[in-house]
Amino acid sequence: MYVHAVSSFACAPVDDIEGLKADLKNYTDFFFRRVNKFILLSLLGVHRCIHKRKFDRSIAVFLATENGNLGDTENVLHQMYRQNSFPKPFNFINTMSNTASFYVAQSLKSLGRSITVSSKNVSFERSLELAMVDFEMGHIREALVGGVDEAVISREYFVKKYDPSYHDVRLVEGSSWLYLTAEKTGAIGEITDIQTFTAREEAIQWARTAGCAGPVIAFGILMGPEEKEIWRRECPSDAELDYIGTIGFFDTAASIAVSTFFESYKHACLIHVNRNIQGQYVVLAGKSY
Amino acid sequence: MKGSSDKTLKKELKELIIEECDLDITADDINDDDALFGSDSPIGLDSVDALQISIAVQNKFGVVITDSKVLRRVMKSINTFADYLRPE
Numbered sequence: 001m002y003v004h005a006v007s008s009f010a011c012a013p014v015d016d017i018e019g020l021k022a023d024l025k026n027y028t029d030f031f032f033r034r035v036n037k038f039i040l041l042s043l044l045g046v047h048r049c050i051h052k053r054k055f056d057r058s059i060a061v062f063l064a065t066e067n068g069n070l071g072d073t074e075n076v077l078h079q080m081y082r083q084n085s086f087p088k089p090f091n092f093i094n095t096m097s098n099t100a101s102f103y104v105a106q107s108l109k110s111l112g113r114s115i116t117v118s119s120k121n122v123s124f125e126r127s128l129e130l131a132m133v134d135f136e137m138g139h140i141r142e143a144l145v146g147g148v149d150e151a152v153i154s155r156e157y158f159v160k161k162y163d164p165s166y167h168d169v170r171l172v173e174g175s176s177w178l179y180l181t182a183e184k185t186g187a188i189g190e191i192t193d194i195q196t197f198t199a200r201e202e203a204i205q206w207a208r209t210a211g212c213a214g215p216v217i218a219f220g221i222l223m224g225p226e227e228k229e230i231w232r233r234e235c236p237s238d239a240e241l242d243y244i245g246t247i248g249f250f251d252t253a254a255s256i257a258v259s260t261f262f263e264s265y266k267h268a269c270l271i272h273v274n275r276n277i278q279g280q281y282v283v284l285a286g287k288s289y
Numbered sequence: 290m291k292g293s294s295d296k297t298l299k300k301e302l303k304e305l306i307i308e309e310c311d312l313d314i315t316a317d318d319i320n321d322d323d324a325l326f327g328s329d330s331p332i333g334l335d336s337v338d339a340l341q342i343s344i345a346v347q348n349k350f351g352v353v354i355t356d357s358k359v360l361r362r363v364m365k366s367i368n369t370f371a372d373y374l375r376p377e
Contacts, residue, residue, distance in 0.1 A: 033311045034337075085348060089340045090311070 001128075001135050001143075002187035003286075005179040006259035007049035009041070010172045010247050013151040020044060027051050030107045034090045037173070038069040042100040042148045043107060045175025049144065050108070053179065060134065060143040061114035063101040064127035066251030068118065069094050070150045100148065112140065121222055121276045123147065124254040125284055128178075129194050135182055146177030147252025158249075162221050174250030176259045189262050189288035196282050200227075203273070203281035204234045210285040211269035214238035218257045220274030220282075221249060231273060241270075254284070262288055292371030293321070299371050309345045310338045321367045339364060350374055 014020065020040040024032070027047035035043070042063060072094045076087040093099060097116045105114040113134075117127040124147040134140040151171040152158050158171060180191070193210055197203035207215075217237035219228050221244060232240070241264075243257045250256075254274055261270045270286040292298050303316035306325070312332060324330040326339065334342075342364065343354050352374060354360045363373040 031313065033313075035311070083348070086344050088309075088344050089337050090309075093337070 001132055001180045001191045002182065002184050003178050003189045003191065003262055004181055004183075004187050005049050005053060006177065006188075006262045007045050007146075008176045008247075008256045008259040008263060009045050009048055010174040010176075010250065010256060013153075013171065013173060028107060032103065032107070034094070035103060036069060036072045036091075036094045038065075038071065038148065038150055039094065039100045039103050041150065041173055041175040042104055042146070045146050045148060045177045046104050046144055047107070049146070049177040049179050055108070055179070056112075056142050057108075057110060058112040058141065059108060059110050060112040060131070060140045061101050061104050061108075061110060062117060062127040062131050062143060062145040063104065063115070064117045064119075064123040064145070064147045064252050064255065065100075065149055066118060066121070066123050067149055067152070068097050068116070069099065070152070074153075104144070108144075112142075119276075120278075121220070121251075122254070122274055122282045124252045124258075125194055125274060125282045128191060128284070131180060132191070132194065135180070141183075142179075142181045144177055144179055145255075146175060147250075147255025148175040149173075149251040149253075151250060169244055170248035172248035172250055174248075174253060174256055176252075176255035178255075178259060178262075187289065189286060191258075192285045192287055194282065194284045196280050198280055200230070200281060203283050204231065207231075207235050207271045207273065207283050207285070210283070211271045212287070215269035215271045216241050216261060216265055218243060218261070218270065218272045220254055220257075220272070222275040222277070223273055227275075235271065237271070238268075239265075258284065258286060261286060290375070291377065292373070292375035293368040295371060295375065298375060299367050302367055302370055302374075305345055305349065306332075306334075306338075306342060309341050310334060319367060323366060325364055325366060325370075326361075334364075346374075 017037050072091045075091045079085045079087045101114040101116050119126040131143045151173045216239045218241040272284040274282045303319045326334045
């Protein structure tokens, strides 16, 4: 899978979506109605990535998200249980998991497949795996793969779900995308492989051989301080991409690690290590040209 | 006073429709007798918009419209809508 363009959008939590709408108008003339924050984030990330590029109408869309339409789900629950009212149709429709990828596909006039992927802490990696299989099987020639999540509202929830050592991390809205094709010509890099391991030793062994000597290494949110120390020791790297520390965190932030790598490093290898809640290691390898 | 004679009510209705249906226009862009739905309508609302408006009207004015035929008749224009909400 060759990377031809990337986008990495992250911003402080927003209540008013008008700013996102205005920003989106810089990238597309398409008029979006009945959209919520999650959909706007998805569209903004995609159109920043694909802006002024020619792409095939059969382009596939893989949208990874941990929480989906978080804000509208909250609205619907509030309308039903606090206001004892019917949920408003737009809010209700927008809680459906595939709504955002539908809007993305519609705005691109894509006739290809579109899917929303969610998979306990490694949603972005799983969506890339699906795309990889489709590329290898020849089902698709072009794809947009991205991670989109609204900032989690509760820091208490965040600390409970993730590593408490990240208690001071900035929680952001995020939408980060890769435009992938089967063609190497004109690419800025490639996603070389993604593997899942139960044992750390196996994961480290694989990472040592998957990347070039002295890769850029990046760690996902569930890699605690001790775990990172072991990896730094056992899998030496030339640089560490601390995207959570510098950009902030949203639940599919692994996507912004990958796009930031392609934006910032030339002629380098990336090893991104993440864990899911079962403790498995999901290691992604990439290479920039 | 009938609803269709009440400018304030009609402006309120227009603003409600614009907000609920996420339209990129102002209240002045909707004429009182303009068709709200269908291909002849300048703003071209659809059935999902109708449902959204009916829930909003229920919450704001306490008026429940459950019959779809009544809904279509009531939401024909701003004037018919206003008259339904305030017949006298």
